[in-house]
Amino acid sequence: xxxxEAAPTQLExxxxxxxxxxxSFLRDNEIDTRMAGxxxxxxxxxxxxxFLSGGTFLTPRNLWNLSVQTSSIxxxxxxxxxVIVSRNIxxxxxxxxxxxxxxxxxxxxEWLPSLIGLGNQWxxxxxxxxxLALGALIGAFQGSIIAYVGVPSFVVTLGGLLxxxxxxxxxxxxxxxxxxxxxxxxxxGGSRGSLGETGSWIVGGVACIxxxxxLVLGRxxxxxxxxxxxxxxxxAALGVIGCLVVLGxxxxxxxxxxxxxxxxxIAEERGIAWPQGGLQIPxxxxxxxxxxxxxxxxxxxxxxxxxxxxxxxxIGGNPEAxxxxxxxxxxxxxxxxxxxxxxxxxxxxxxxxxxxxxxSGLGTLNELYVIAxxxxxxxxxxxxxxxIPGAILGALVMQSLQSGMVSLKVSAPVQxxxxxxxxxxxxxxxxxxxxxxxxx
Amino acid sequence: xxAPSTGKPPLVxxxxxxxxxxxxxxxxDVTITLQEGEVLGVVGGNGAGKSxxxxxxSGAQKADSGEIFIDGEAVQIHSPRDAxxxxxETIYQTLALADNIDAPGNMFLGRELTxxxxxxxxxxMEAATRxxxxxxxxxxxxxxxxxxxxxxxxxQSVAIARAVHFNARILIMDEPTAALGPAETEQVxxxxxxxxxxxxxxxxxxxxIHDVFDLSDRITxxxxxKLVGTVNRGEATMDEILAMIIIGKLPDEVTTKExxxxxx
Numbered sequence: 001x002x003x004x005e006a007a008p009t010q011l012e013x014x015x016x017x018x019x020x021x022x023x024s025f026l027r028d029n030e031i032d033t034r035m036a037g038x039x040x041x042x043x044x045x046x047x048x049x050x051f052l053s054g055g056t057f058l059t060p061r062n063l064w065n066l067s068v069q070t071s072s073i074x075x076x077x078x079x080x081x082x083v084i085v086s087r088n089i090x091x092x093x094x095x096x097x098x099x100x101x102x103x104x105x106x107x108x109x110e111w112l113p114s115l116i117g118l119g120n121q122w123x124x125x126x127x128x129x130x131x132l133a134l135g136a137l138i139g140a141f142q143g144s145i146i147a148y149v150g151v152p153s154f155v156v157t158l159g160g161l162l163x164x165x166x167x168x169x170x171x172x173x174x175x176x177x178x179x180x181x182x183x184x185x186x187x188x189g190g191s192r193g194s195l196g197e198t199g200s201w202i203v204g205g206v207a208c209i210x211x212x213x214x215l216v217l218g219r220x221x222x223x224x225x226x227x228x229x230x231x232x233x234x235x236a237a238l239g240v241i242g243c244l245v246v247l248g249x250x251x252x253x254x255x256x257x258x259x260x261x262x263x264x265x266i267a268e269e270r271g272i273a274w275p276q277g278g279l280q281i282p283x284x285x286x287x288x289x290x291x292x293x294x295x296x297x298x299x300x301x302x303x304x305x306x307x308x309x310x311x312x313x314x315i316g317g318n319p320e321a322x323x324x325x326x327x328x329x330x331x332x333x334x335x336x337x338x339x340x341x342x343x344x345x346x347x348x349x350x351x352x353x354x355x356x357x358x359x360s361g362l363g364t365l366n367e368l369y370v371i372a373x374x375x376x377x378x379x380x381x382x383x384x385x386x387x388i389p390g391a392i393l394g395a396l397v398m399q400s401l402q403s404g405m406v407s408l409k410v411s412a413p414v415q416x417x418x419x420x421x422x423x424x425x426x427x428x429x430x431x432x433x434x435x436x437x438x439x440x
Numbered sequence: 441x442x443a444p445s446t447g448k449p450p451l452v453x454x455x456x457x458x459x460x461x462x463x464x465x466x467x468x469d470v471t472i473t474l475q476e477g478e479v480l481g482v483v484g485g486n487g488a489g490k491s492x493x494x495x496x497x498s499g500a501q502k503a504d505s506g507e508i509f510i511d512g513e514a515v516q517i518h519s520p521r522d523a524x525x526x527x528x529e530t531i532y533q534t535l536a537l538a539d540n541i542d543a544p545g546n547m548f549l550g551r552e553l554t555x556x557x558x559x560x561x562x563x564x565m566e567a568a569t570r571x572x573x574x575x576x577x578x579x580x581x582x583x584x585x586x587x588x589x590x591x592x593x594x595x596q597s598v599a600i601a602r603a604v605h606f607n608a609r610i611l612i613m614d615e616p617t618a619a620l621g622p623a624e625t626e627q628v629x630x631x632x633x634x635x636x637x638x639x640x641x642x643x644x645x646x647x648x649i650h651d652v653f654d655l656s657d658r659i660t661x662x663x664x665x666k667l668v669g670t671v672n673r674g675e676a677t678m679d680e681i682l683a684m685i686i687i688g689k690l691p692d693e694v695t696t697k698e699x700x701x702x703x704x
Contacts, residue, residue, distance in 0.1 A: 225563045306559060314549055321535075321549070322550075324498075384538070
């Protein structure tokens with residue numbers, strides 16, 4: 001029984017003191033230690049598979065394929081992060097891929113050719129826009145039921161999972177539609193669906209300029225407001241590392257060459273004589289990966305630089321506070337699900353282009369991979385927490401594990417067991433990491 | 441326009457306000473006024489309806505009937521945004537902070553500063569937050585961490601900074617000192633006096649009868665959704681206020697016997 005208990009207000013600002021751990025140094029300089037840890041994990045996985053597989057994992061061919069395989073899930077994962085951040089979930093994305101993919105296939109396979117002629121230049125773009133619009137429409141529809149009627153998103157999208165899969169079957173009466181329009185196919189990557197050597201280096205160069213510009217502008221802005229600057233060497237190191245990663249990735253894609261029969265066909269088309277030692281045509285950055293990069297930039301911008309993104313985070317952090325701050329939370333939720341729908345449209349386009357066919361089962365179980373990617377990437381199902389780059393890394397980690405196990409000839413059931421365990425373990429580690437971070 | 445012949449109209453007049461939830465009258469036919477530079481204390485037991493009444497002014501709760509006048513002019517408040525546009529800021533008992541967002545993000549939540557490209561201008565928001573915190577709570581240094589990791593007092597200063605920054609004319613404080621230690625409580629009290637000197641009208645809801653007694657110019661008492669009465673500071677003793685809160689009788693209605701029973 002003493003009055004001492006009322007005193008803890010004095011403990012407000014703990015003295016930073018001379019103690020300088022690496023972690024606190026990184027935090028002080030606004031470097032995401034969690035993200036750095038994930039990148040490290042990815043490197044460990046890659047190196048481990050490389051040695052276990054006897055040196056077949058870290059090859060241009062495997063990495064190129066890995067990047068293409070990751071794209072369609074990663075594209076959707078960037079949207080799922082925002083859905084999860086807003087304290088919702090979308091279980092319907094796999095089925096939406098099915099129905100949107102099917103509609104896009106019918107458009108370019110049946111309707112548009114009879115309307116504007118087979119092989120018309122406009123077919124792929126009309127199809128793509130229609131697919132994105134359909135995705136947005138479905139997303140807005142589900143989002144409206146969630147926001148305005150008040151049915152939990154789990155239930156609405158669980159219903160959606162059944163409904164849209166049913167529609168995917170009904171639209172094509174269970175048929176498989178193939179092949180896709182020649183231009184549309186390029187969206188899926190494949191041997192012709194990549195940027196080529198020169199184009200890839202240009203993209204890499206532009207990306208490097210972008211990285212340097214962001215760092216320089218960031219410094220300038222901080223100086224203007226008199227905020228603390230990162231040490232110059234750290235910014236320089238970040239710039240160099242960033243550029244090396246980008247240029248390294250371009251180099252890898254440019255080190256993967258077209259297989260001989262395709263190279264021959266292209267040589268013939270272009271009237272190039274087939275040289276003695278064979279023709280090595282680098283593939284360069286595959287289009288799906290280019291699309292993923294574009295999606296990442298746009299979604300990162302939406303999440304961090306627009307009011308819309310800030311509002312999603314505030315709703316996830318404290319829905320009541322968001323309402324009291326005058327935010328139109330219902331409209332924000334609808335827009336979040338619409339964004340998810342558009343990304344489903346993009347992903348569905350990549351998927352049917354890559355398969356060069358649409359089947360009714362397209363996208364089955366995608367919802368689980370997408371949610372797993374977001375969650376492994378640090379999104380908290382309690383809402384309010386998650387990052388776009390994290391989700392992409394999460395997708396890459398899951399796909400790397402899967403591809404790696406395939407290369408080790410691990411059987412499919414065992415793969416599922418491993419992926420499931422990894423998912424739970426990753427979240428368990430993350431949860432305890434966060435708990436410690438909160439106590440700091 | 442027929443301006444009242446004597447003096448200015450009150451800063452705020454809430455006339456015959458009623459709110460009911462289902463069959464329960466949370467607020468029934470309550471009228472209060474607030475002058476410029478005045479602190480109005482609103483007290484009452486749990487369920488007295490004080491928070492609900494105040495929420496109709498801050499736009500968080502729709503009234504079933506009643507009218508609100510600002511400077512003598514009738515206004516419509518349908519949302520928190522309407523209230524803010526009228527210069528009404530509220531510090532909620534829960535603070536209404538998004539825990540996952542940093543202090544500048546919370547301070548400007550719903551009213552973000554944007555660049556000419558319509559993107560968030562985080563640097564300007566941080567600079568403005570640093571400036572106002574320099575005045576309110578100079579010890580505050582955590583501008584980049586989510587407010588979840590801040591202490592109760594620091595969180596409170598973010599909520600107060602948010603209300604003060606946007607040049608409020610009317611400030612509503614719901615239990616401003618309930619979660620604070622003695623030193624921070626004193627800070628808030630000092631702030632209230634300072635804001636009052638600047639001519640801001642303050643409505644303060646509090647359980648702490650001492651706060652109310654020390655800071656309020658007038659005290660309004662509610663009981664079971666109804667207005668018991670409003671008394672000027674110095675015209676009622678603390679016991680008389682307690683009598684209003686508990687048995688709903690005004691100082692001139694209450695008997696000495698009833699006053700004694702309060703302490704029984």
